[in-house]
Amino acid sequence: MKRTPKTMYKSVFLFLLCLGVKAQMTLDKEKIEHAMVSAMEWQEAHPIFALAPTDWTNGAYYVGVTKAHEATKNPIFLAALKTQGYRNEWKPLYRTYHADDVAISYSYLYANATRKNLVDLGPTKAFLDTHLYEPNKWKDGTDPNKEKKILWWWCDALFMAPPVITVYAKQTGEEKYLDAMHKYYMETYNLLYDKKEQLFARDTRYQWGVNAKDLKEPNGKKIFWARGNGWVLGGLALVLTDLPQDYEHRDFYVNLYKEMAAKIKDLQQEDGLWRTSLLSPESWNHGEVSASGFYTFALAWGVNNGLLDKAEYAPAVKKAWNALVACQHQNGMVGWVQDIGADPQPATADSWQNYGTGAFLLAGSELLKMD
Structure with a gap:
């Protein structure tokens, strides 16, 4: 993960250029909404996905669009949600054993709450019933890949499926889905959560004491x-x-x-963003927008809902948002997003992904609710 001085200086220069506007601690809500609309309009004009329009990348993006509409009531966000839902025939992706493939249903469930009989929830119900209650090679521990021995064997899954399950249980009144969610969530927690560091390993390949050859950062962390x-x-x-x-x-x-919020706040860097490697920020000394967007959203949500102390956390949230906005191009594109992966890697001012836009929209949705 070492970098040459030349490439490091180039990255630092690009990042400082990205943050050329001095961060302010005040919030202009009209500007926040404008930045969100601009980001969504650019993303809708530049569709991208890894497997299909119903995959996890679009799932994460449309979670952001969902929360943007919830916060602003701007019809442009709801129009995008409905359009993609009709286009997808309200279906998740096809891998019913894979948590990623139901993430798109979060946006369907939100659309369902906006108007009666708008959405066909049959495909989402069929996916969840199979995913949670039918046997598969991960539940059975028969997958040849040794790290895939539980249903949600990678930490990303805790974003993809549990929020969908929670909303579905809320809309249907069937608590059995919550109990199933909790069962599998606890499996992931017990396998991947490092109680000392108060962070999740991405999967067991990055968990010390599990592999014969433990992976680590150059600084030994x-x-x-x-x-x-x-x-x-x-x-x-x-x-x-x-x-x-x-x-x-x-x-x-x-x-x-x-517990995680406190840890993440402590790992925020001086410029307001977080680095791709949380315990080795020097590995790539620039901020990363998808992670930073999710953190900004989550911390702002905690302040807005009374779980986090406003005096302690609000300054960090505002600082992070101003840094995120500085990484948005004039045309609306959100840059400095690490590509699809499973471990810390660099980003650039021109690297973007739809889930990065989703994280940006999520962050903005909670900033709009702050005093």
């Missing part, structure tokens, strides 16, 4: 991927939004959220 933990913390905020106050396991999610 464990590898904790920024976006991986962004998936988890952002997912926790989404889950807690819809999890019933009297649900018997709610305290577990609240406590985990607060």
